[in-house]
Amino acid sequence: MYSPRWPPGTPGRIRRRAVERTLADRLEAALARPAAQQPGWPDPDRVRAVVRRLTAGEPLVTPAETRRLLDRLGAVARGEALLLQSGDCAETFAESTEPHLRANLGLLRRMALVLTHAAGLPVVTVARAAGQYAKPRSAAVDAHGLPVYRGDIVNSAESSHTARTPDPERMVRAHHHAREAMTVVRRLAHGDLADAHALHEENHRFVSTAPGGRRHRARAAEIGRGLRFMTGVGAPAPRLGEIWTSHKALLLDYKRTLLWADPDGPEPRLSSGLAHFLWIGERTRHPDGAHIAFAELLANPVGVKIGPNTTPEQALDYLRRLDPHGEPGRVTLISRMGHNRVREVLPPIVEKVTASGRQVIWSCDPMHGNSRTTAAGYKTRCYDHILDKITGFLEVHRALGTHPGGLHLEATGEDVTECTGGARGLTEDNLPARYRTACDPRLNAEQSMELAFTVAESYAT
Ligand code: PEP
Ligand code: MN
16 A cells, blocks of 8 residues: 655654555545546556656655645735746656756746736746656547657657557656756756846847837836846845746656655645646546546645636536635636637636635636647647737636636747747748647747737736
């Protein structure tokens, strides 16, 4: 039977045993439910051996950190802060490098700086990083009849039967990369990506040189004046807070490893040692399935993607199950209906949840539900649709008086060509130049900053 690990200083062996037994039983019961989107591992014994090895390894995050994030997210749920979550659609082992992480995390911070200025609120920065290696897929085989690529944690994207056969050893490699990535995240978050002056310098360059930046010069100038004023009056150099990590709770054989017991919340729960924040995807949120049952057990703040078919009753049901004690910040509902559905699908959901008196973070994923494949076979998204989805989300919340607390983007600080549009006018013909994503198309650095400055206008107080 699996026993969770305990944080230092947790007393009482007898109580520990009882809590461990309950948590282990509930975990087994959750994982015994039907689970969508899991790989067909060829050799279950090897999977069990890998799970045992990983379980004995080192967690990446602690329950104390995760509780701190829950506290910050409580402020978002109450309307006193914003949540910005961003990063790759799918992290790869090959791009698990310091330069790539620095580019993505730097972009996250630069966007956060702009939103903080506009909204006059702290922005909680959560990276899609250090574990975002598994992908849900709509078909089990690709156009050539090969098993689909399910992310580097499961198989390789190369087109051969051997490469596509799920290999549980990849979970060990994923954990190794995630641990290294976590070290980089911590170093950068407390190092130069905390420095508001340095982040602003880059934003200043963007508004001075990029076609999408020029119309935002006034805001950038105001941020610059604010920073100089603080220096002038002798205030300590302003530094941004932590960068928290997140990924989709998809691959349950990985997610079941490195769980802490967390006896400190309203009921004993399991705190994932793999990331601070986990979310359940659109294709794995079945109410009777393993993923939601697993999320119920977690002490971590959790997100649930809500797509165009989510009913108000379903949304409320997620909240009752995932947040039975009414902890603000515990659940983030991430709307991912397309730009042409949000204005119709989201309002009854928000009304129903609001009428129940529950506090939830309303976040907007304008990326999923807004994709299409070009004639040349590139999966892409259009900047205007992404912006329109966010605009629709903001309109709905303004009309209902609720706090549009979060944005959830697939974006990279690199100069890729994966999404069309933006002021530089990327077209379908530009996509092949630097189309690098392992899965869905990401906004590049310029498109992301243009989006951040534009959306900031709607948050301006
Ligand atoms: C994702 O966020 O990586 C994702 C695949 O989202 P969804 O579950 O909404 O499709
Ligand atoms: Mn994606």
